[in-house]
Amino acid sequence: MIEWYKKVVFENYANFKGRARRSEYWYFALANGLISIILIIIGGAIGAVFGDGFTGVAIGYGLFIVYMLATLLPTLGVIARRLHDIDKSGWFYLVSFIPLVGPIWILILLCTEGTQGPNQYGPDPKNLIEEINEIGKVELQ
Numbered sequence: 001m002i003e004w005y006k007k008v009v010f011e012n013y014a015n016f017k018g019r020a021r022r023s024e025y026w027y028f029a030l031a032n033g034l035i036s037i038i039l040i041i042i043g044g045a046i047g048a049v050f051g052d053g054f055t056g057v058a059i060g061y062g063l064f065i066v067y068m069l070a071t072l073l074p075t076l077g078v079i080a081r082r083l084h085d086i087d088k089s090g091w092f093y094l095v096s097f098i099p100l101v102g103p104i105w106i107l108i109l110l111c112t113e114g115t116q117g118p119n120q121y122g123p124d125p126k127n128l129i130e131e132i133n134e135i136g137k138v139e140l141q
Contacts, residue, residue: 085114
């Protein structure tokens with residue numbers, strides 16, 4: 001999980017080209033959610049310690065806001081690459097702004113298996129992993 005998170009945040013910070021596997025997207029989403037929850041808890045604790053109203057809350061939740069802003073581009077990038085994997089444009093994510101139906105539709109698309117083989121956005125990321133594994137097996141023998 002951490003390897004997928006590091007791949008999205010550090011290697012593909014603002015990369016909107018190519019394709020992302022379902023595992024890359026969902027492991028990133030899981031790690032991002034866990035980090036967000038931890039930062040909210042820390043923010044609440046800092047707010048409770050300072051307890052003077054706005055200052056404590058601002059310091060505590062400022063961490064969370066800074067983190068969310070820092071991961072905005074990687075999040076949008078991995079969503080765009082995930083949509084590319086199912087042969088949709090990254091702009092298709094704007095469908096999520098349609099009330100009620102949009103987020104459900106995007107969730108279904110993000111759970112859909114990617115196009116097998118190359119598509120207009122690049123080679124199949126599953127095949128790349130399998131090819132790397134095959135190369136590793138051949139070199140070990």
